[in-house]
Amino acid sequence: MNERNDLLVALAGQQNAGKSTLFNMLTGARQHVANYPGVTVDKKYGQYSDAEGVVRTVDLPGTYSLTSFSLEERVARDFLIQERPDVTINVVDGSNLHRSLHLTLQILEMELPVVLALNMMDVAEGRGLEIDQAALSTRLGLPVVRTVGRKGEGRAPLRTAIRALAAADKPQTTEFPVTYGPLEPDLVALTQAIQTTPELTGMPARWLALKLLECDAQAATWVRERLEPAQAEPLLEQAAALSATFERNNGLDVSDHLVSCRERAVANLLDGVTTDPESGRPTLTDRIDRVLLNRLAAPAFLVLTVFLIYQIAIVWGYELTNYTWPILAKTRELIAGVLPEAGFLVDPYTRSMGLWLVDSANTLLNYVPIFLILFALIAMLEDSGYMARIAFILDKVLHRFGLHGQSTLPLILGGVFAGGCAVPGVMATKGIPDNRARMATILTVPFMNCLAKVPLYTLLLGIFFVEDKSLMMFYISTMTIVFALLVSKLLTKTVLRGEETSPFVMELPTYHLPTVSGVLRRAFERTWIYIKKVGTIVVAVAVVVFTLLQFPGIPEDRMAEFEQRGEAAVVAFERAMAGNAYQRLATAEHIGPLVNYYNDYKRAKLNASGAEGSRAVAARFERRNPEYYPLVSRPRGDKDARRANRHLRDLSSERKSIRREMKEARITSSLLGMIGRSMEPVTQFAGFDWKINVALLSSFAARESSVATLGVLFQQDEDQNASLEERMGAETKAGGATALLGTAIILFFALYPPCLATTVMIKVQTGSYKWMIFSIVFPTLLGLGVASAVYSIGLATGASGVAMMSWTYFSALTLLLILGFLGGRSGRNLRSTSVDSTETGEVRA
Amino acid sequence: MPKSPERPARTLNDIRPGRRARIRRHLARGAVRQRLMDLGLMPNVEVILVRSAPLGDPIELKLEATSLTLRRREASTIEIFDDE
Numbered sequence: 001m002n003e004r005n006d007l008l009v010a011l012a013g014q015q016n017a018g019k020s021t022l023f024n025m026l027t028g029a030r031q032h033v034a035n036y037p038g039v040t041v042d043k044k045y046g047q048y049s050d051a052e053g054v055v056r057t058v059d060l061p062g063t064y065s066l067t068s069f070s071l072e073e074r075v076a077r078d079f080l081i082q083e084r085p086d087v088t089i090n091v092v093d094g095s096n097l098h099r100s101l102h103l104t105l106q107i108l109e110m111e112l113p114v115v116l117a118l119n120m121m122d123v124a125e126g127r128g129l130e131i132d133q134a135a136l137s138t139r140l141g142l143p144v145v146r147t148v149g150r151k152g153e154g155r156a157p158l159r160t161a162i163r164a165l166a167a168a169d170k171p172q173t174t175e176f177p178v179t180y181g182p183l184e185p186d187l188v189a190l191t192q193a194i195q196t197t198p199e200l201t202g203m204p205a206r207w208l209a210l211k212l213l214e215c216d217a218q219a220a221t222w223v224r225e226r227l228e229p230a231q232a233e234p235l236l237e238q239a240a241a242l243s244a245t246f247e248r249n250n251g252l253d254v255s256d257h258l259v260s261c262r263e264r265a266v267a268n269l270l271d272g273v274t275t276d277p278e279s280g281r282p283t284l285t286d287r288i289d290r291v292l293l294n295r296l297a298a299p300a301f302l303v304l305t306v307f308l309i310y311q312i313a314i315v316w317g318y319e320l321t322n323y324t325w326p327i328l329a330k331t332r333e334l335i336a337g338v339l340p341e342a343g344f345l346v347d348p349y350t351r352s353m354g355l356w357l358v359d360s361a362n363t364l365l366n367y368v369p370i371f372l373i374l375f376a377l378i379a380m381l382e383d384s385g386y387m388a389r390i391a392f393i394l395d396k397v398l399h400r401f402g403l404h405g406q407s408t409l410p411l412i413l414g415g416v417f418a419g420g421c422a423v424p425g426v427m428a429t430k431g432i433p434d435n436r437a438r439m440a441t442i443l444t445v446p447f448m449n450c451l452a453k454v455p456l457y458t459l460l461l462g463i464f465f466v467e468d469k470s471l472m473m474f475y476i477s478t479m480t481i482v483f484a485l486l487v488s489k490l491l492t493k494t495v496l497r498g499e500e501t502s503p504f505v506m507e508l509p510t511y512h513l514p515t516v517s518g519v520l521r522r523a524f525e526r527t528w529i530y531i532k533k534v535g536t537i538v539v540a541v542a543v544v545v546f547t548l549l550q551f552p553g554i555p556e557d558r559m560a561e562f563e564q565r566g567e568a569a570v571v572a573f574e575r576a577m578a579g580n581a582y583q584r585l586a587t588a589e590h591i592g593p594l595v596n597y598y599n600d601y602k603r604a605k606l607n608a609s610g611a612e613g614s615r616a617v618a619a620r621f622e623r624r625n626p627e628y629y630p631l632v633s634r635p636r637g638d639k640d641a642r643r644a645n646r647h648l649r650d651l652s653s654e655r656k657s658i659r660r661e662m663k664e665a666r667i668t669s670s671l672l673g674m675i676g677r678s679m680e681p682v683t684q685f686a687g688f689d690w691k692i693n694v695a696l697l698s699s700f701a702a703r704e705s706s707v708a709t710l711g712v713l714f715q716q717d718e719d720q721n722a723s724l725e726e727r728m729g730a731e732t733k734a735g736g737a738t739a740l741l742g743t744a745i746i747l748f749f750a751l752y753p754p755c756l757a758t759t760v761m762i763k764v765q766t767g768s769y770k771w772m773i774f775s776i777v778f779p780t781l782l783g784l785g786v787a788s789a790v791y792s793i794g795l796a797t798g799a800s801g802v803a804m805m806s807w808t809y810f811s812a813l814t815l816l817l818i819l820g821f822l823g824g825r826s827g828r829n830l831r832s833t834s835v836d837s838t839e840t841g842e843v844r845a
Numbered sequence: 846m847p848k849s850p851e852r853p854a855r856t857l858n859d860i861r862p863g864r865r866a867r868i869r870r871h872l873a874r875g876a877v878r879q880r881l882m883d884l885g886l887m888p889n890v891e892v893i894l895v896r897s898a899p900l901g902d903p904i905e906l907k908l909e910a911t912s913l914t915l916r917r918r919e920a921s922t923i924e925i926f927d928d929e
Contacts, residue, residue, distance in 0.1 A: 098909055102883070255879070263887055293896060391914075396903070503915065504919070507911060
């Protein structure tokens with residue numbers, strides 16, 4: 001025996017058996033998530049060490065069976081066959097042993113060493129269910145361990161059992177637990193044929209024979225991969241012939257026969273092993289569902305749940321950001337202090353770019369508290385079992401528009417009402433088994449109100465819709481789902497027509513109280529993915545947008561003009577300071593730092609809270625430069641200092657206005673400005689001028705940029721102290737803009753393509769650049785079409801912005817109701833004649 | 846017993862909430878059939894139709910220790926015995 005004895009362990013089990021909780025209990029915090037090669041199924045692995053060495057543990061996807069019909073099952077099966085783990089832990093729900101053992105028997109047929117983890121035994125025992133563990137262990141021929149993953153019970157026995165099984169080098173069972181009656185002779189013949197083929201050694205022969213008799217597509221592929229065609233084809237033909245003969249003689253599908261044999265085996269195994277005195281009596285879950293799923297009460301509970309999520313995560317979460325924002329602001333100040341100092345007119349690139357990046361990252365990190373709360377609440381919904389009920393309640397509505405009951409979670413994460421993020425939303429579509437509905441969900445989640453859309457809405461409402469704010473807000477927060485359903489219906493009927501669909505067949509799990517650690521783990525995991533994915537992309541794109549805004553830069557003649565004005569301001573300052581006691585500071589080497597000092601001081605004073613904070617700022621600046629300090633503190637009686645302070649203020653404000661004009665000149669002549677202008681011929685129909693185009697373009701990088709860019713374009717002027725609302729309002733209104741333009745922008749923004757981070761996630765989830773590009777082009781055209789139509793019609797009829805918004809909203813709603821009604825009629829027709837159902841069944845074959 | 850060919854067989858879609866039924870056979874094939882069987886809907890198994898969703902579809906079934914939900918479209922591919 002070698003010193004270190006490392007093991008590979010796989011966890012296999014059915015859905016809702018508490019497999020992930022048990023995995024967490026077994027491995028602790030050291031976990032990683034990767035993808036299985038070529039597919040989007042998560043591969044979760046972790047490890048722990050014991051006295052003998054490291055135990056690498058893989059959490060296989062939850063599967064009810066191990067056929068080749070679903071992706072998860074293929075992935076789990078592939079892993080077990082290819083990697084041959086030293087030990088496989090089969091996690092079963094102790095209170096649902098009968099169904100669970102079907103999978104156990106299939107794993108045993110793969111000739112793997114198995115430990116049976118009887119999980120959720122607390123629930124089973126609570127119901128009075130008794131399981132004779134020793135008898136079960138003897139009959140199955142494998143170690144059985146009692147566990148309660150949620151309470152951390154059974155970790156040590158499980159680890160011991162893994163080691164004990166790994167040390168025993170003989171195969172566990174010689175006798176196979178299931179015999180297949182009339183199929184046995186064929187099975188034995190085929191097994192022998194496989195055993196005598198050297199290229200197939202290492203494959204569990206009887207299992208492979210079963211799969212070939214079942215006409216399993218993947219098993220045939222394996223055989224073809226390993227054997228020469230001259231060898232493979234006769235074997236496959238033999239299997240097909242045996243299978244066909246069996247079906248003819250017995251009038252029964254091979255796979256149906258296998259299932260019923262396994263069912264008989266399970267019944268025999270459990271006979272006398274379990275006693276369930278309360279069988280048939282309503283469980284706690286039944287009683288809860290009687291209330292929560294009551295026909296009349298269910299919608300009310302659903303609305304209440306959604307409202308609570310909104311209130312806690314979005315409203316209270318937003319309040320929480322008031323406390324976290326100062327931390328981010330302070331970080332910015334620290335970084336600003338480290339970067340090279342600002343120039344008088346032109347800043348060093350490292351400074352402007354560094355601050356640009358920090359600002360981009362900060363707007364994003366500001367949402368972290370909201371996401372933590374949101375993701376924790378959603379994890380609670382999932383773990384409790386209510387999420388599956390939501391799918392049950394809403395499936396009919398969603399299905400009618402091409403979505404799926406399980407689209408609910410992605411839509412909530414994306415922000416159905418106000419606030420969410422499409423990145424985790426698109427990510428959560430992974431669980432939807434119906435491919436067409438999944439694609440439709442991926443493409444409609446970006447229409448939800450993501451958190452970053454909210455600032456632009458707020459801005460536009462403040463400018464154009466002061467009186468109708470609440471009505472407009474109602475339209476904005478409810479139209480998203482209306483649009484999403486319409487778009488989903490449209491896509492399902494057109495581009496997604498050919499996608500594969502599968503039925504809605506789902507387990508409603510037993511209710512559980514979510515555990516704190518489970519909820520926190522999921523909340524942190526998802527938030528971290530948001531930070532990582534969104535963060536890297538947004539920062540990368542911020543660099544691109546920065547470059548597009550900086551280059552080619554201000555034209556030379558205008559630059560010369562600005563420099564002249566700057567010099568004039570400095571000369572004026574020097575002249576004014578002549579004869580002042582502080583004249584020695586009015587020299588070329590001091591003026592730049594002095595103005596920066598002055599501005600820093602003013603900003604620090606503004607941000608300081610209370611008299612104490614104010615004193616602290618004063619002390620800090622006195623320490624930083626005692627020589628400059630009197631000019632900003634204006635000590636009593638020092639007339640010269642007060643005069644110098646006034647001149648400094650004039651100089652600073654002149655510098656600010658020059659810099660502002662430079663910024664505008666730079667954007668106007670920048671690449672992004674040129675692109676924005678070149679789009680005017682098209683966007684003019686929606687009323688967008690180049691400035692709005694630039695803002696909308698930059699919002700593709702990250703939504704929150706739109707407001708920031710507008711802020712720059714509509715000339716931030718600190719001294720005037722006018723808000724962006726007022727400035728933009730004054731300027732656009734001067735240019736003849738009306739609330740109609742506001743409506744056009746809002747509609748365009750609601751339908752606008754997903755941000756870059758989301759499109760990258762769409763690429764990951766759909767596995768194709770084609771869909772990623774589609775997700776950008778389609779909403780752009782749709783948004784532009786709707787905005788142009790609304791703007792042009794409004795202009796022609798003289799309707800107000802609010803009126804046009806109401807028209808659009810109610811037209812969309814009417815269309816939605818008509819489509820819903822039509823879908824409902826055809827659905828009823830299909831159901832009323834059950835002769836149809838025979839055909840439905842055959843069509844799927 | 847085999848039914849007269851002119852009368853269509855009853856399916857899980859035809860029973861009312863609260864009623865029991867015993868499964869006769871599946872009309873679905875392939876993945877759907879496998880899924881239904883994996884979840885425990887095997888021939889001769891007895892199920893109760895617990896309720897339908899507020900909008901009438903999907904429906905909830907209970908069998909032994911499992912609660913399942915499936916759309917009426919799939920329910921109408923599961924034939925039941927007439928004896929209950």
